[in-house]
Amino acid sequence: MAREGGSDRGSLRSAARALRGSLAMRCLALLGVYALVLAGLLGGMGALVDGLFDGAFPSMGTVLEYEGELADDRFGALATSRLSNALIVVFDADGRCLYASSERAAERVSAADLAIIGSYAGSSYEVFEEAGEDGEVRYRVMLCAYDGAGGTARRVVDWCVLDADLKVVEGTLFSGRERLTRREFGLIRGLYGARMDISRLDYATSSGESRTLVLATPLVTEEAYVRIADAASRAWLLAVPAALAITAVAALLMARLVRRSACPLDRAIAACGEPGAAPELPDARSAGVPTELVPIYEGFSDLMARLRSARDDQARMVASLSHDLKTPLTVMRGYAQAFCEGRVPPEREGAYHRVILERAVAAAELLEELSGYARTEHPDFAPELVASDARELVAGAVAAARPLADQAGCALEVDLGLRPLPVLADVRLFRRMLLNLVENAVTHNPPGTRVRVSCAPGPRARACEVSVADTGEGVSPEVVDRIFDPFVTRDAARPSGGGTGLGLAIVRRAAELMGGSVLLRERPAVPWATEFVVTLPLEHESASANPEGRS
Known part of the structure; x- marks a missing residue:
C-alpha cells in the first residue's frame, strides 16, 4: 500500500510538472490574466458610468446603501460625491435637526414640513387633477398606505379635495385647515421647488430611537439625462482604445511566449546545423521544452542520434x-x-x-x-519474391556451402524436416543469407566444429524457422547487442582476416526484405554454443500481409 501511495504521488508530481511545462497551460494562464484585466477595465468603466448616473440622479436607494451607518447616527457617511446633488436633513423624534447636508438644506427643510412630505415607504400622498362642476380645476389628494407581501396592496387612509386656490373644499384630510400654501402643496406632490423631488424616510437607530430623514433630489429631466448619457458614452469610447491596447499587449506576450517555447528546439536545430555537427542533445526536461513539443524534440534528438550513429x-x-x-x-x-x-x-x-x-x-x-x-540497403531495392519451398532453398544453400565447410575442417549437418514449407522468397537473397550464416560459423571457429542447418515450422505454425547453429566458441558479450550492425565482427579487436563485419548485416536486411526477421538465440540447446534463427512467414501469411503481391 505504501508503494502504491508513493506511486500515486509520483504520478501526481509528474502530471503537475507536465502541466507547468505545458505551452497550452501557459497560454491559458495568459488568456486568463488578459480576461481578468479586460473584465477589470469593463467593470471599472461600468462603475464609473453608474457613478455618473448615481451622482447626477441620487435616490433614496442610494441613501439606504448607508443603512448601517444611519442606524449608528454616523451621518458623515452621507457626505459622499454620490449624494452631492441632494439635500439631506435628519430629525429626531422631537423634531430637532441632527444632521443637514448643507446650510441650504437646514434652512429650507423644517420639522413642520414632515407631516406633509410623502413617505418613501409605508404611506404616501397621491394627487390627481380633475374638473369640478363649475369647470374649474380641482385636486384630489389621497393619503395611501401599502400593505400585504412586499407592500404591494394599496389602501386609501384619508382624502380631501382642493380647489384651484388650494382651499380645502371636501374631505377630512388636513382637517382644521382651510387651505394649503403653494409650498405645502408642492411638498405633498413630492416636489421641492420646481427642480427637485422630495421624500421622507422614517427609521429607528440600533438603540431604538426614531429618526426621520428628508431627501430632496434633482428632477430627472430629459435634458439632464441626455447630458449624463453623453458623458457616459464618452467614457465608454475612452475604454475602446484601452481595451485595444490591452489586447495588443496580450497578443505580443502570447507571441513572445510561443517564440520562447520554441527556443529549445531552435537551439537544438542551430547546434546540429553546423557543418559536421551532430551533438548529443540534453533531455527535453532540462532543455525546458514545453510538454506539447516534447515528442518533436525527442524525435529530433533521436534523429540526431541516428545521424551520429x-x-x-x-x-x-x-x-x-x-x-x-x-x-x-x-x-x-x-x-x-x-x-x-x-x-x-x-x-x-x-x-x-x-x-x-x-x-x-x-x-x-x-x-x-x-x-x-x-544494393540491399538502397531505398529503391525491391526483392523478387517467388513461391518456393523453404526446404529446397535450404538444401541448395547447404550444398553450395559444403566445400567451404570441408575446407575449414568443419562438419556441416542439415535437417530439413518432413513436410513442405511454402514461403515467398527471393532465391538469390535467401542463398546469400544462408551462405553468410554458414560462412560466419565455419570461418570464426576452429576445425572440428559442428555446424547444423535446420528448417522447421515456427512455434505457431504460421512461419518457418531456418536455424544455423554451431558448437564453436560462441559470440563475445561485447558485440552481442551490435552483432547485426555493419562492420561489427565476432572479435571486438577485429584482427586482419577477421571478416568485414557486413555478413550478418546483409543477413538481417535480407530477412527484412522477405518479410521476416533474424535473431541470435540467447540460450541455444546443448551442445550448440551459437544459434542464429531466421523466421520467414509462410506463403499464405505473406499473401495476407502483402495482398498486392509485391514482386
Whole structure:
C-alpha cells in the first residue's frame, strides 16, 4: 500500500510538472490574466458610468446603501460625491435637526414640513387633477398606505379635495385647515421647488430611537439625462482604445511566449546545423521544452542520434575497408614490383602468382560483399519474391556451402524436416543469407566444429524457422547487442582476416526484405554454443500481409 501511495504521488508530481511545462497551460494562464484585466477595465468603466448616473440622479436607494451607518447616527457617511446633488436633513423624534447636508438644506427643510412630505415607504400622498362642476380645476389628494407581501396592496387612509386656490373644499384630510400654501402643496406632490423631488424616510437607530430623514433630489429631466448619457458614452469610447491596447499587449506576450517555447528546439536545430555537427542533445526536461513539443524534440534528438550513429558507421566503414583492402593490395603491389624489378627467382614465380591471385580474389570478394550490402540497403531495392519451398532453398544453400565447410575442417549437418514449407522468397537473397550464416560459423571457429542447418515450422505454425547453429566458441558479450550492425565482427579487436563485419548485416536486411526477421538465440540447446534463427512467414501469411503481391 505504501508503494502504491508513493506511486500515486509520483504520478501526481509528474502530471503537475507536465502541466507547468505545458505551452497550452501557459497560454491559458495568459488568456486568463488578459480576461481578468479586460473584465477589470469593463467593470471599472461600468462603475464609473453608474457613478455618473448615481451622482447626477441620487435616490433614496442610494441613501439606504448607508443603512448601517444611519442606524449608528454616523451621518458623515452621507457626505459622499454620490449624494452631492441632494439635500439631506435628519430629525429626531422631537423634531430637532441632527444632521443637514448643507446650510441650504437646514434652512429650507423644517420639522413642520414632515407631516406633509410623502413617505418613501409605508404611506404616501397621491394627487390627481380633475374638473369640478363649475369647470374649474380641482385636486384630489389621497393619503395611501401599502400593505400585504412586499407592500404591494394599496389602501386609501384619508382624502380631501382642493380647489384651484388650494382651499380645502371636501374631505377630512388636513382637517382644521382651510387651505394649503403653494409650498405645502408642492411638498405633498413630492416636489421641492420646481427642480427637485422630495421624500421622507422614517427609521429607528440600533438603540431604538426614531429618526426621520428628508431627501430632496434633482428632477430627472430629459435634458439632464441626455447630458449624463453623453458623458457616459464618452467614457465608454475612452475604454475602446484601452481595451485595444490591452489586447495588443496580450497578443505580443502570447507571441513572445510561443517564440520562447520554441527556443529549445531552435537551439537544438542551430547546434546540429553546423557543418559536421551532430551533438548529443540534453533531455527535453532540462532543455525546458514545453510538454506539447516534447515528442518533436525527442524525435529530433533521436534523429540526431541516428545521424551520429550513421557517421560513426561511415567512419568505421572507411576504416574497415582501408584495413581489409590494404593487406591484399600491399601484398599484390610488393609481388608485382618484385616481378617488374626481376627479383623473383624462377622457381618461386608460381608461388608468387598464387599469392597475387589469392589476394586479388580476397579483395574482389570484399568489394562484392560491400556492393551487395549497398544494393540491399538502397531505398529503391525491391526483392523478387517467388513461391518456393523453404526446404529446397535450404538444401541448395547447404550444398553450395559444403566445400567451404570441408575446407575449414568443419562438419556441416542439415535437417530439413518432413513436410513442405511454402514461403515467398527471393532465391538469390535467401542463398546469400544462408551462405553468410554458414560462412560466419565455419570461418570464426576452429576445425572440428559442428555446424547444423535446420528448417522447421515456427512455434505457431504460421512461419518457418531456418536455424544455423554451431558448437564453436560462441559470440563475445561485447558485440552481442551490435552483432547485426555493419562492420561489427565476432572479435571486438577485429584482427586482419577477421571478416568485414557486413555478413550478418546483409543477413538481417535480407530477412527484412522477405518479410521476416533474424535473431541470435540467447540460450541455444546443448551442445550448440551459437544459434542464429531466421523466421520467414509462410506463403499464405505473406499473401495476407502483402495482398498486392509485391514482386
